[in-house]
Amino acid sequence: MAIKTPEQYYESLKDLHPTAYILGEKVDNPTEHPLIKHMAAAVAETYKMENDPEGRKFLVAESDLTGEEVSRFVKFYKGPDDLIAKVRMLKFLSQNIGGCYMRCTGMDAINAVGIETYNCDKKNKTEYWPRFLEFVKMIQKNDFVLFSGVTDVKGDRMLRPSEQKDPDMYLHIVDRNKDGIVVRGAKIHQTGSMCAHWALVVPTREMIVKKEKHVDDTDYAVCFAVPNDAKGIIHVYGRGTLEAQPLQDCDLGNAKFSKASPMVIFDDVFVPWDKVFLCGEVEYAGRMVRNFGNYHRHSHGGCKCGVGDVLIGAAATAAEYSGTANVSHIKNKYAEMLKVTEAIYGCSIAASVESTETPSGIFTVDPVLSNTSKLYEGKELAEVICMMVEIAGGMTTDLPSDKDFANPEIGPMLLKYLKGVEGVDTMDRVRIFRFIEKLAFESRDIVSNIHGAGSPETHRMTILLNADIEAKKKLAKKLAGIKD
């Protein structure tokens, strides 16, 4: 069956043995670790929703490859309706998970890679597209979680991949043989890597060959898939803010769900040819990542609007518990918060409506609208979070810990003094403040708003590249009465 249950997902994790390090220690079953288990739970929730009568309306669709019902997380975007459905799915999930569920990068990468493998085959007589379809069918049949390995560590940002002193600063091919290729490098901010089954690795930027300038990025133009626990793949969890609590087995604010974005080192990993989808055809490298970026900014549109609903709901709950629910300036702030979150959503919906078919049959989103959506997430959503904190008040920042409440001497005093309005349990008030702390200060979430799917400057550049300024000049000249 192409739709997994959460139980099947957890079961499938047992077959995986990724090499994983958490806070300096090698960990055998990372998804059971206190810092990771809430992330696996967020992924598992997507499987639960695929089997939920309400949820499946958002998450399940028919595959054009297999004819079977599959998860939208592993499906091609075959038209505006698929793209609208994706945005609504992500909004729905974010409303119910309150953050990341770590399956979007794979979904967006499948589509971005699909388009260019098709294009490359047409021009270069390669065979990436049929290979890739086989891979996608396998993923669909197993309802696997895929993470996209995009972001390289990059070294000196002013140098091209092949110009770096250490050639490994961008992932590249270090060997080719009859069975496959060997790759080396490191990808950072790999959302969900420890909870995934497979990686679909994509170049992080355009690659070029300019022999006369001694630039040759050929070996960096590589795209492939690899199981999460392949030999040579090392996941390093890193650190996040807010970790003292789960390390002491207390919750993080969000009672059930969390997120991590490990660094993934590819220490001479072998990839067989049937999982190689680009191998030196430099002209497709940049296109892949640009399409990926546009798709992923579009994904953020649904996701962050759903998170926005949670931000507003959390602020409104804190206000209710403190007795300020009917204060006029607080209500006014909800409208300002909605202004931003709905604009983020609206632009993603519109980017779907204005989508375009590619030769592969996969549809690309409108790049101006999808990048516009993301820009509002980078600056204005930070203001929304500020407003949430402004509404909730200072108690979001330095509440006593669970251990303080458990202390017999001060616990009762804390419960007495942290009481809000009558009828609300003090610990519920504490819970909402902690949830707001999580929503405002979890660095991976906040930085994802800014740098997820590329930096704001990348979004601006993409908008400029795709907005036809010359055509706009023509409009203005004509209206001003200027003859060309």
Next chain:
Amino acid sequence: MAIKTPEQYYESLKDLHPTAYILGEKVDNPTEHPLIKHMAAAVAETYKMENDPEGRKFLVAESDLTGEEVSRFVKFYKGPDDLIAKVRMLKFLSQNIGGCYMRCTGMDAINAVGIETYNCDKKNKTEYWPRFLEFVKMIQKNDFVLFSGVTDVKGDRMLRPSEQKDPDMYLHIVDRNKDGIVVRGAKIHQTGSMCAHWALVVPTREMIVKKEKHVDDTDYAVCFAVPNDAKGIIHVYGRGTLEAQPLQDCDLGNAKFSKASPMVIFDDVFVPWDKVFLCGEVEYAGRMVRNFGNYHRHSHGGCKCGVGDVLIGAAATAAEYSGTANVSHIKNKYAEMLKVTEAIYGCSIAASVESTETPSGIFTVDPVLSNTSKLYEGKELAEVICMMVEIAGGMTTDLPSDKDFANPEIGPMLLKYLKGVEGVDTMDRVRIFRFIEKLAFESRDIVSNIHGAGSPETHRMTILLNADIEAKKKLAKKLAGIKD
């Protein structure tokens, strides 16, 4: 034929004899007056586009009432596709007219009135809906221009219509007889009134009856249609900024098109029953205007994105003519300008996608998204205009007049000194600066960005009314681990 040509439109204006005052003088053929003719030209351009191969893709559709091809300006919104098509039409027209073409208020009013006449008939056994359909068919067959009479003068804003000392501060019924009704009052900011064939008058706010508080707005709950030159209707042009030039027969910056929003006084105007579509059923008054408002904010989404393209094009042309086209901070501003204009557009497209069918078969737009779109027009679009002025430089503000250039002593010196880059005619540079002056300082356009379709505070209130804050609180509580 249900599609008029511009010539037929101009011909039809000759049959109209509206009572019109311009700068204190009664004017017989107002649409030929130097202050009005450019407005008639903007309306006429819509007819031209209905007959243009490219334009008709945007402007012409099949009527569900007559089966004939009709203008989208007089058509019901029968689904998301109609609403999307409307947004795209308005963007297209604004790109080509650079401002208002004065047919949107009528289009939006037709749909808002349609919904509630149907609802009222169902509940009250009235016969407004069939009457209204006859009216709309007549409008469609003649491809008439309709203006919606919404905004009353309002007197003391803290008092209800029936509480005002002068009962005429809101338009109301002063007599009813077997043939029809007589109405009195004044509507302000009536975009395009002098260039229209008919008015469709709608209440400007909710109306209530609270006998115990001596409040009875019954006579104010009135909706009707009336020809533009009906007895008792008086159009007062008023004043705008930037009028010194057209009064001296020079252009206004936009070489061909302009806009006005007269005050229209209803001095005891008789309306026969077959043109009366609401008459005392207070519960539908507020609903009509709320639907109208949501539709009209949605209209602004397409329109102002198109204007935005012209703003950007004008700024880029000014930069080209001054030699600053490749300056990095200027390019960066285009991206910031697009961020706003595309968000305005995107939210209107999304409000179409998320539309809802009413019992009448007419679809309403998503109110949160359409009001969000309008909010960006009220504040952020002003920043876009600032950026245009920043890019264009100070010369947009105090250029010599046409008469200075014509003066034999100083004219040649002005042409010498106002030269920009080589190869650009100085007068073309002057034209683009004047166009920018028009785009930045035409008060009716700028204030329309803020107050058109209701004030920003109305938009915020509408968003709050329609966003389910309680549902969002439930999401947050569940995620925080709070049991309800």
Next chain:
Amino acid sequence: MAIKTPEQYYESLKDLHPTAYILGEKVDNPTEHPLIKHMAAAVAETYKMENDPEGRKFLVAESDLTGEEVSRFVKFYKGPDDLIAKVRMLKFLSQNIGGCYMRCTGMDAINAVGIETYNCDKKNKTEYWPRFLEFVKMIQKNDFVLFSGVTDVKGDRMLRPSEQKDPDMYLHIVDRNKDGIVVRGAKIHQTGSMCAHWALVVPTREMIVKKEKHVDDTDYAVCFAVPNDAKGIIHVYGRGTLEAQPLQDCDLGNAKFSKASPMVIFDDVFVPWDKVFLCGEVEYAGRMVRNFGNYHRHSHGGCKCGVGDVLIGAAATAAEYSGTANVSHIKNKYAEMLKVTEAIYGCSIAASVESTETPSGIFTVDPVLSNTSKLYEGKELAEVICMMVEIAGGMTTDLPSDKDFANPEIGPMLLKYLKGVEGVDTMDRVRIFRFIEKLAFESRDIVSNIHGAGSPETHRMTILLNADIEAKKKLAKKLAGIKD
């Protein structure tokens, strides 16, 4: 006596015979022209205030040159207290004039020129400083109005003055002889030029000599003073928005005061040596204009805060007249408006406190703070104006004209329908709406907010030049535990 009365000012204008063109016509006594007389009135108001018991506290101080009481408009800044006094004077005047009084550019130029003539003499054995002191004493004794000729027309912005195809695109020396020099060029946006007695002309940018690149701006490094009606000086009024009303002898909104910024052509003007203050010493050209710019942004700080008080007062009056004075969101907007206007003021006061003495004894303002002040005027003050319009409502944009009110048929109806709350004369309501129209749409004022004293990009560059980023990096590195 060194303090003139308004009557003496008007008398002195009679002795001036500037060559002036208004709307294509040569005008003999421009300050009596309907488009200029309100500007002369604004200047005259400064003389009135110099003689007013309250006003003289702000406007009058002792000259360090003559020991006499002089106007602060013609005085050197001899310490932080003088600079603070200047900011407060400008705030006071703007509160009472509601806009420009056209004496600040001269004041700021006197100080900027003073500093560099001193520096130049020290290094080059020139004699500009004593000459300049004589000039300033003469101006002080006569309490003259001085305009600073800074902004050249500039031609192609990417080319240096000496690289332009037409060498006259920047004002320059075309002849030198034993009696003096002859200059040619054109200065635009010359605030108050027609109402002034003298011009003090300053280079508009840095000038350089790079012989190897065939760049030689020597002849453009010129600073001098000249009477307003010298032979060869031609003032061209140009056009503004909002001129239809004064052309018909109706007011502009501000009942008494207005502003203009003509273009001033220097058609081979002779300047005797005793009025030449820089003549080819290129290194001082850029310094003069940079100091001028920093001073003038500092001037805007006081001025625009005073205008801001008027904007807020106008909005609050409109709200009072419409009955909305106690609406909470309107009050909230006053706070947001004050946030901006007080920041503009505060930064100018702080730039005074943090001022530095130059070798001449004249103090320069802190450039980071004065440019910061101006940046808030370029973007945020536009938002303040938007808020004013939002509060006042749509009636600010298309009110009937004076001639409509005078019409016996429609006049009484207009008075009836434009009534606001009881007890307020309808014409007073009309007056405040027109004043708001003036405050929001007078292009010269609005563009001055953006481009006055240089463009926002210039302000940003000045901030970056003067903020020591390397020192800030040292602070951060030390705190992060990084050893240098």
Next chain:
Amino acid sequence: MAIKTPEQYYESLKDLHPTAYILGEKVDNPTEHPLIKHMAAAVAETYKMENDPEGRKFLVAESDLTGEEVSRFVKFYKGPDDLIAKVRMLKFLSQNIGGCYMRCTGMDAINAVGIETYNCDKKNKTEYWPRFLEFVKMIQKNDFVLFSGVTDVKGDRMLRPSEQKDPDMYLHIVDRNKDGIVVRGAKIHQTGSMCAHWALVVPTREMIVKKEKHVDDTDYAVCFAVPNDAKGIIHVYGRGTLEAQPLQDCDLGNAKFSKASPMVIFDDVFVPWDKVFLCGEVEYAGRMVRNFGNYHRHSHGGCKCGVGDVLIGAAATAAEYSGTANVSHIKNKYAEMLKVTEAIYGCSIAASVESTETPSGIFTVDPVLSNTSKLYEGKELAEVICMMVEIAGGMTTDLPSDKDFANPEIGPMLLKYLKGVEGVDTMDRVRIFRFIEKLAFESRDIVSNIHGAGSPETHRMTILLNADIEAKKKLAKKLAGIKD
């Protein structure tokens, strides 16, 4: 000697035995605890600076009470120069500490209490002022650290102190006897409480007596001083974000300094009469806290500008280490960051210049300007932090931990892959990213920007209360030609 050394400060801490709980455990010497010692270090740094030749220019001044040199942290504000000196001192310290040094609340409280004890004595024949002077002299002579106990836990925000179901939700007098008073309640967010010698407790809001409405806040109008380790005082550290690292003895990003704001419970604390400075005189309660608030917003002005310099320096260092130092959009962001931080500073300097003497001889700051300064900290400084994160990139969020770097298997790989430009030690790059993480995600700092010294809504209300809107209306009416 009235100026302590850091060593003397640390010595003095040994004599204090506050009752303190950290993460549920009672701790004997809290200032040696890993979570607190960096806070004590920040306080100690102020003592170091008092003894440093450069630092003492900022921190040391002559006491008007004792004639001795004292720390500015314990001195009355005797004129604009004292207030300017304070702002500069705080900027200087923040530049060198990168955050809070926990002595400002005491400084501001001393001045706020001084003003009202004087006023109360004049009216009520009380003897608070001489008592208070004795207290201040004692503090000055010992150069003690004082924290101000202002913010109560507040319970239901819609109820007054005496209306709460639990009367202890605001600190109040529960007993009075011949020796003194007994107080009960809890103060939260008590910056630096564990590192201080004394508390100066102030009411958190206005108090009223309306017998007819059964409201009597008399017992809540109480101000007093008490040693930090008085019987009944319990400090509860609470929790912050980012604590996992120091708990494992790794640093927090800022190598040496940190901050905490414990909750302080007053469990029936006895205060002798000579340390009681208000006891039931309700009219002075609100005035005390309003003056305190205005002073404290003024303090933020200097402090956060200094922090801003560190934010900019950290961003610029990260850019340098990644090779992006010369990218134009990054430089442009520095200008935008400075725009905000300098406005915050400028308004505080201006609030000093516009200060007013009170009957006590202590000067109050201009409330409009000081609250304006703080408003920029609440919204715009959050944007500055966003810009820092945007410049620094995603690596600020999920870097490997110290323990990962120490791991022999992955440590070397991490050092290889996290390398930036040549010549920069990878660990220095890690240090700057961690410092940025601290600057962006330390909840106590960030929330202090928003809620420190009252919420933004309080700042807006204070601005409105002190800005004379009626006077501004008069200006507008006069200019519009409206006769009053």
